[in-house]
Amino acid sequence: MSVPRRWRRPPLLIANPVLRYSVYGGVLVYLVLAISSVEVNWTRIYEGLDRGLRFIEGFLVPDFTTRSRDIWLGMVESLTMTVTSTVAGILISIPVGIGAARNIAPMPVYAVCRALIAVSRSFQEIIIAILFVAMFGFGPLAGFLTLSFATIGFLSKLLAEDIEEIDESQAEAIRATGAGWWQVINYGVQPQVMPRLLGLSLYRLDINFRESAVIGIVGAGGIGATLNTSMDRYDYDTAGAILILIIVIVMLSEYGSSQLRKRVQ
Amino acid sequence: MLRVEGLTKRYKAGDHALKGVSFTVEPGQVVGLIGPSGAGKSTLIRCVNRLVDPTAGKVFLNDAEITSGAGDLRRVRRRIGMIFQEYALVERLTVMENVLSGRLGYVSFWRSFFRRFPAGDIEQAFRLLDRVGLTEHADKRADALSGGQRQRVGIARALEQNPELLLIDEPTASLDPKTSRQIMRLIVEICRESNLPAIINIHDVALAQMFVDRIIGLRAGEVVFDDVPSRLDNAALTAIYGEEDWAAMRKTAEDDAEDDAEATQARIERMAGLV
Numbered sequence: 001m002s003v004p005r006r007w008r009r010p011p012l013l014i015a016n017p018v019l020r021y022s023v024y025g026g027v028l029v030y031l032v033l034a035i036s037s038v039e040v041n042w043t044r045i046y047e048g049l050d051r052g053l054r055f056i057e058g059f060l061v062p063d064f065t066t067r068s069r070d071i072w073l074g075m076v077e078s079l080t081m082t083v084t085s086t087v088a089g090i091l092i093s094i095p096v097g098i099g100a101a102r103n104i105a106p107m108p109v110y111a112v113c114r115a116l117i118a119v120s121r122s123f124q125e126i127i128i129a130i131l132f133v134a135m136f137g138f139g140p141l142a143g144f145l146t147l148s149f150a151t152i153g154f155l156s157k158l159l160a161e162d163i164e165e166i167d168e169s170q171a172e173a174i175r176a177t178g179a180g181w182w183q184v185i186n187y188g189v190q191p192q193v194m195p196r197l198l199g200l201s202l203y204r205l206d207i208n209f210r211e212s213a214v215i216g217i218v219g220a221g222g223i224g225a226t227l228n229t230s231m232d233r234y235d236y237d238t239a240g241a242i243l244i245l246i247i248v249i250v251m252l253s254e255y256g257s258s259q260l261r262k263r264v265q
Numbered sequence: 266m267l268r269v270e271g272l273t274k275r276y277k278a279g280d281h282a283l284k285g286v287s288f289t290v291e292p293g294q295v296v297g298l299i300g301p302s303g304a305g306k307s308t309l310i311r312c313v314n315r316l317v318d319p320t321a322g323k324v325f326l327n328d329a330e331i332t333s334g335a336g337d338l339r340r341v342r343r344r345i346g347m348i349f350q351e352y353a354l355v356e357r358l359t360v361m362e363n364v365l366s367g368r369l370g371y372v373s374f375w376r377s378f379f380r381r382f383p384a385g386d387i388e389q390a391f392r393l394l395d396r397v398g399l400t401e402h403a404d405k406r407a408d409a410l411s412g413g414q415r416q417r418v419g420i421a422r423a424l425e426q427n428p429e430l431l432l433i434d435e436p437t438a439s440l441d442p443k444t445s446r447q448i449m450r451l452i453v454e455i456c457r458e459s460n461l462p463a464i465i466n467i468h469d470v471a472l473a474q475m476f477v478d479r480i481i482g483l484r485a486g487e488v489v490f491d492d493v494p495s496r497l498d499n500a501a502l503t504a505i506y507g508e509e510d511w512a513a514m515r516k517t518a519e520d521d522a523e524d525d526a527e528a529t530q531a532r533i534e535r536m537a538g539l540v
Contacts, residue, residue, distance in 0.1 A: 170354070178371075
């Protein structure tokens with residue numbers, strides 16, 4: 001019996017070779033054109049380097065003392081915002097996430113929860129913050145609401161996906177004992193998704209702290225507001241101090257959450 | 266006693282999994298259900314405890330019909346213990362929690378949520394763990410046990426329901442030959458002790474013949490053999506599985522490519538119906 005001696009993997013996406021290579025060519029041409037359309041103004045880059053240098057100088061000699069009170073207040077506000085919004089976000093995310101899991105939620109509930117998640121995820125934190133600042137004024141309330149809202153989109157989506165990937169047979173076995181819907185969730189689903197839910201919650205705590213620094217810049221309170229003020233005043237020493245503090249706190253929480261996650265596997 | 270009358274299941278995708286299956290299982294009788302992959306074995310036992318809803322036909326458990334739509338699912342399911350392929354224990358719960366989950370059909374949500382089961386249930390759970398030889402493992406997580414031990418927990422969970430019937434889906438599919446025999450022996454002993462009828466869905470024909478009282482052969486959703494194991498000759502095996510050199514192949518009924526299509530079908534429906 002004669003068998004072929006040549007074999008090639010069939011193309012994954014576009015079967016027609018002419019079409020395939022013209023699509024590749026088109027993408028390449030577009031990239032070249034797009035990159036060349038970005039205007040580079042070398043004099044401005046040169047001047048900018050100078051400012052950047054001053055910034056780095058300030059960063060190297062951070063000033064923690066002059067504005068220590070502002071920094072302290074900003075930090076406390078940011079941390080409060082972070083913790084409260086993460087807790088509120090988790091509490092809302094759990095029912096939404098359960099509702100958004102196709103394998104356990106009835107269709108209408110699923111649709112509503114998925115829509116909520118889509119809305120929450122389609123806007124970046126800053127845009128939501130601008131909206132909430134416009135609605136409720138400057139300050140941490142707007143920040144709290146922003147971060148809670150963003151947490152819902154993040155956590156519910158990942159929780160729902162985790163629930164959709166559970167080992168069905170474990171849930172089926174619980175169902176077969178005559179357990180009610182809530183008991184199936186509590187016995188058959190929860191133990192399977194708990195470690196990941198905990199890990200994601202801790203991860204979201206990290207993210208919320210970092211975001212709290214960013215949304216402060218658009219007026220949602222916290223350390224971001226302090227940072228923004230010091231930048232406006234060309235007070236780069238204080239800004240440097242704030243950035244260092246943010247880095248330290250993020251690293252600490254990262255370390256803490258990874259330690260905790262190791263324990264709950 | 267279990268009586269199945271004209272049980273029919275047609276999946277939404279069009280597969281005709283069961284075509285009017287009828288039989289009766291007497292108290293204490295252990296029935297082995299054999300047949301090729303996709304013959305409807307898995308669907309059949311899932312129609313009995315209504316993890317899958319049959320299209321037509323009736324099932325009576327101790328003379329009470331359990332297929333009628335109006336009946337409370339929870340009340341039906343808690344009367345029927347089920348033992349699963351690959352154990353289907355909740356891996357991250359303790360052995361005790363897994364056994365006690367057999368009482369979920371009887372206790373309220375809050376009681377089960379706080380793990381405050383009635384003293385009688387706990388006492389029975391400890392007795393069962395002792396019966397299957399796992400008392401000292403009660404507080405271990407289920408995923409810390411070996412395959413044979415896990416299946417014993419599965420058996421204890423089913424018995425914790427005080428069932429009137431046991432449904433057993435490929436109990437030995439992932440166990441070694443020795444453990445398989447031990448598990449089969451345990452199941453048969455328990456059914457004898459409590460005069461419990463059981464249906465065992467099984468691929469290993471030789472193992473089935475060794476332990477069960479009666480064999481039902483299913484092919485393409487129809488009963489093609491129903492008799493004592495000693496009557497299962499080569500002609501009967503050909504009727505069930507199709508032409509094969511049975512004299513030589515007697516022991517290789519083990520089919521790793523499980524009832525894939527059938528199981529997937531059932532799962533899709535279960536997910537959609539969610540009951």
